[in-house]
Amino acid sequence: MLSIRFVTVPVxxxxxxxxxxxxxxxxxxxxxxxxxxxxxxxxxxxGGRSNVVLFTPPGFEHRVGxxxxxxxxxxxxxxxxxxxxxxxVEFVEPLATADWGGKQAIFRDSEGNQxxxxxxx
Numbered sequence: 001m002l003s004i005r006f007v008t009v010p011v012x013x014x015x016x017x018x019x020x021x022x023x024x025x026x027x028x029x030x031x032x033x034x035x036x037x038x039x040x041x042x043x044x045x046x047g048g049r050s051n052v053v054l055f056t057p058p059g060f061e062h063r064v065g066x067x068x069x070x071x072x073x074x075x076x077x078x079x080x081x082x083x084x085x086x087x088x089v090e091f092v093e094p095l096a097t098a099d100w101g102g103k104q105a106i107f108r109d110s111e112g113n114q115x116x117x118x119x120x121x
Contacts, residue, residue: 006042006051007070011111014039017054020110024087027052045072067114077103077119084117 011017018041021027027043030051034040041054052070074080081095084107092114093106101121108114 004050006053007068008053008055009068009070009109009111009113010066011054011056011113013111014041014054014056016110017041018043021052021054024084024089024109066112071104071116071118074117074119077105077117081105081117 009017018029018032021043022029026046028046029041030044031040031042037058038055042051043054044051077095081091085091089107091105091107093104095103095105095117098104098118102119103121104116104118106114106116
């Protein structure tokens with residue numbers, strides 16, 4: 001059986017991104033270590049099985065508004081959406097019913113990366 005251990009998200013400011021993921025999404029730091037020129041910060045989502053790694057690749061030129069293609073699933077999307085809004089998460093597309101039948105919203109992290117928050121129908 002295969003599963004995803006982590007996904008990587010490029011960030012321009014490691015400290016700002018770490019603090020954002022902790023404060024806005026409730027993540028905890030699993031690893032925060034320097035590997036040569038790259039700082040590797042692995043974050044765990046509460047109750048999740050896959051982690052997110054925040055890092056700045058060498059030569060990285062960050063583009064604000066980059067869509068990651070990463071989707072976070074919620075059992076109760078309305079509650080998660082309201083909690084994220086209360087924590088100050090910026091949504092670029094509000095919660096709505098998607099063409100595929102489930103509900104989704106798109107939010108942006110502190111570095112401008114965009115993610116989908118979704119719940120299956």
